[in-house]
Amino acid sequence: MSAGVDQERETAGPGGAEDGSEPPEAAARPSRRARLLRTAAALVLIAATAFAVGGSLRGAGTEMAEAAGRPGGVLLLIAALLANAAGLVLSMLSWRVLVVDGGSTARTSDTARIFFIGVISKFVPGRIWGVLAHIQLGKAIGIAPERMIAAFGLGLVIGMTTGAAAGLLVAPAVFGAGAWVFAPLVLLAAAAVARPGWVGRLVARTMRLARRPAGAADSSPRALRLSIGWACASWAVSGLHLWAIVVLLGAPPLLSLPVCVGGFALATVAGSLAFVLPDGWGARELVLLAPLGAVMPLSAATAAVIASRLVCVLSEVAATGAALAWARAAGPLPTPRPALQEGAA
Structure with missing residues (x-):
């Protein structure tokens, strides 16, 4: 909501606007149609999530039960x-670094809720739903749609x-001595970190093509580098869940880590590129089988891939639940105090 609208409501007095329009509390309430749409969207999201969890349990239940029965299996699965x-x-x-780089003071609990x-x-087919969710939830905490779109695009590119x-880590195991041919890609990644401005320019160009204000994509080099650093750490840590699974299934620990x-x-x-599939189902598993097949039998690699899908879905749902609980515990955003008019006592 813009500052101009807030100021108009503040000067209207406690009884509403001078022209007899509805009081600010009534104006702030969402319409019946908006509430119905919000409820329908929540139900669709819950149904899609339940379908994803159910599908993963049906596909990986046997593998997870067998893995849990091995020595140390329960601890390794919890670690995953x-x-x-x-x-x-x-x-x-x-992602949050990119959102608040424009000067937003949004609370971490609120941005975590939006992200998760x-x-x-x-889990709903099509990437557009994530963008729409970010826009609507961002508006509710005072972040402009253009900023949310830019942060989504920047985060996706990064x-x-x-x-x-990070995928280049599989080259030595898959290609052996021929892995050196990927060295230029490593240099290219290093150059992207050294000069991160290209990320913002790419997203700004895309926003211009979509006829959206491109200024929101002008993130500072510091924010872009920090976002890249967090993203690299995310890949390094999240990949450990797969490592715990393959070690449990008998893969050599040191060779299988990278x-x-x-x-x-x-x-x-x-x-992510297979955006028409819910959560890239199928495409992700096919790509993952090739490198795992280099360090363990294909049957064990298949079991690891299926178990990884279940671990990812369960951890995503659990993390989302924790983020929602955190945002709820933090309470609503504080309402700014009305500004006193000049000459007021």
Whole structure:
């Protein structure tokens, strides 16, 4: 809501506007249609999430039960859940840097709520739902739609670029001595960190094509570098969930560590590109099988991929629930005190 609107309501007096229009409390209340749309969107999101959890349980229930029955299995599976949840938190911090870089003082609890609702919106086919959720929820805490769109676009570019760079970790295991041919890509990733302005220019150009104000994409180099750093940390930590699973299934720990971190990042990027599929189902698993097949039998790699899907879904739902509880505990945004008019006592 703009400052001009707030000022008009503040000077209207406690009984409403001077022209007899409705009081500010009534104007602030959402309309019946808006409430119905919000309820319908929530129900669709809950149904899509339940379908994702149910599908993952049906597909990976046997593998998870067998893995849990192995020595240390329960502890490793809990570690896998915590690792992916921690990676999601780091990813949220990477995105939040871009949101508040424009001067927003939004609380971390509120931005976490927006981010994680966007995370589970990927269970609904099409990336547009995540963008719409970010826009609507951002407006509710005073962040302009243009800023939310720019942060979404910047976060997407940074996430996919750093994910592709992390994916290079699988090269030695898959290509052996021929992995050196990927060295130029490593240099390119380093150059992107040194000169991050290209990310903002790319998103600004896209926003101009969409006829949206491109100024919101002008993030500072410091914010872009910080976002890139959080994103890299997110890939490193979230990939540990897959490592815990493959070690539990018998893969060599040292050899499989870079394969799991790089393979999970690369597979997640591939799943993001397959945006017509809910959460990239199928595409992610196919990409992940190739590097895992280099460090363990194909049957074990298949079981690890299926178990990884379940761990990711459960940790995403749990992290979203925690974020919603945190935002609820933080309470509503404080209402600014009305400004005193000149000459008022």
